[in-house]
Amino acid sequence: MQQIETAVIGGGIAGLALSLALVRKGHKVTLFEANGGAYQASVRNFGLIWPSGQKIGPMRQMALHSRELWIKAAREASFSINPNGSLYLAQTDTECDIINWYVQNDQEEDNPARILSPSEAQNLAPAVKPDHLKQALYYPSDACVQPVNACRQIEKYLSQHDMVDIQYFTKVLMVDGNRLITAREVYKADRIFVASGHFFKEWYPQLFETSKSRICKLHMMRTTEQPDGWALGPNLCGGLTLLHYPSFAEAPDIQNLHKEALDKWPDQMKHGIHVLIAQHHDGKITLGDSHHYESDVSPFDEEAVFNAIMEYTEHISQIPNLKLESRWQGVYAKSGDSLPIVERIDDYTTFVGALGGAGMTLSMGLADWVVNDSIPETLDLSGSRFSAPAESNP
Numbered sequence: 001m002q003q004i005e006t007a008v009i010g011g012g013i014a015g016l017a018l019s020l021a022l023v024r025k026g027h028k029v030t031l032f033e034a035n036g037g038a039y040q041a042s043v044r045n046f047g048l049i050w051p052s053g054q055k056i057g058p059m060r061q062m063a064l065h066s067r068e069l070w071i072k073a074a075r076e077a078s079f080s081i082n083p084n085g086s087l088y089l090a091q092t093d094t095e096c097d098i099i100n101w102y103v104q105n106d107q108e109e110d111n112p113a114r115i116l117s118p119s120e121a122q123n124l125a126p127a128v129k130p131d132h133l134k135q136a137l138y139y140p141s142d143a144c145v146q147p148v149n150a151c152r153q154i155e156k157y158l159s160q161h162d163m164v165d166i167q168y169f170t171k172v173l174m175v176d177g178n179r180l181i182t183a184r185e186v187y188k189a190d191r192i193f194v195a196s197g198h199f200f201k202e203w204y205p206q207l208f209e210t211s212k213s214r215i216c217k218l219h220m221m222r223t224t225e226q227p228d229g230w231a232l233g234p235n236l237c238g239g240l241t242l243l244h245y246p247s248f249a250e251a252p253d254i255q256n257l258h259k260e261a262l263d264k265w266p267d268q269m270k271h272g273i274h275v276l277i278a279q280h281h282d283g284k285i286t287l288g289d290s291h292h293y294e295s296d297v298s299p300f301d302e303e304a305v306f307n308a309i310m311e312y313t314e315h316i317s318q319i320p321n322l323k324l325e326s327r328w329q330g331v332y333a334k335s336g337d338s339l340p341i342v343e344r345i346d347d348y349t350t351f352v353g354a355l356g357g358a359g360m361t362l363s364m365g366l367a368d369w370v371v372n373d374s375i376p377e378t379l380d381l382s383g384s385r386f387s388a389p390a391e392s393n394p
């Protein structure tokens, strides 16, 4: 039996961020990954670091802290991060009401959001389609990384660190107290972090159920390079995105937008589509996505879904080259209240997961808070938050 100090199971962005936080604190880490590197959601996403989508309060704080740590990680591990901000394009009065409500609430932030006129939005981003555009919400603190590049560079940085041992192609078959069993070896660890992504469902089925977690499948695509160094500027999205992020959920007009969207965008609403547009340092544009909640994820991607994503993309933007290089699907686990789960399983093991659609945004900050035991008291991320309240005496 091999004795190790701290085991991290799962080499997606959550496991990588935990490993970074642990070595910064002086811990020795053994990272176990079933594949030859991050392979699941962490390399299949847009790479958007998107604090604008998090509710003001501890989750926004976590996302902004995460953004700072992403910048630090980019410096240490030599990958690029684009602090390009985001534009939410509003084409209807309801969408305008919601972004104006957002800006009013955002004023206490250090670098608050602001409303732009159509011409200001177009000056910032040539891809903004002027037709129907009424206003835009500009959030300056969103950012973007190329997810494959970022993961590979962090893996490289960690593999060269003398406090880290990475075991690739090593699936952990079982954790029993402080014993960790792989097909090759049995390890004894002082502390264990499980960051198993959507395999959460297999690892802790009971917690998956009580937390009302679900598995979501998303359709994604990437264009070939844009011509003549054409640059997108800020990340772009449209009004449908307002229906998807917690930061807009309490806007008084959100139900009206829901009704409006069902009427105007039935195919997009049927497939849970909202369009995000991100460009990476290689000039290619990543487009998506859809949301299908499935207990058994279908291996088949639907052409109708890609078409509906493309239709909305062309409605809000004018990108010179929409020739596709690739399409793929990604999967994540999301809890019933959409917040991550940090669950102390026993004296040795902590589960960190259910990062949903905000794992890139939150991972670095969440991992730092977990390792330094500094999750704000006002934020309950434990699985027990889903327990039914005790029955009161009659």
Ligand SMILES: Cc1cc2nc3c(=O)[nH]c(=O)nc-3n(C[C@H](O)[C@H](O)[C@H](O)COP(=O)(O)OP(=O)(O)OC[C@H]3O[C@@H](n4cnc5c(N)ncnc54)[C@H](O)[C@@H]3O)c2cc1C
Pocket: 009, 010, 011, 012, 013, 014, 015, 032, 033, 034, 035, 037, 038, 039, 040, 041, 042, 043, 044, 045, 046, 047, 048, 049, 050, 170, 171, 172, 173, 195, 196, 197, 198, 199, 218, 219, 220, 288, 289, 329, 330, 331, 332, 353, 354, 355, 356, 357, 358, 359, 360, 361, 362
């Ligand atoms: C299409 C798509 C787009 C997204 N876009 C964004 C975005 O732009 N911004 C954003 O903030 N978030 C985004 N997300 C969400 C984000 O990608 C995820 O929340 C995040 O990547 C989850 O990271 P993770 O490390 O928890 O899981 P994963 O990336 O799934 O990693 C888990 C790892 O654990 C390994 N593993 C599991 N079980 C074992 C075992 N027994 N032994 C060894 N290894 C094991 C797996 O092989 C896997 O590599 C998107 C997600 C998808 C799918």
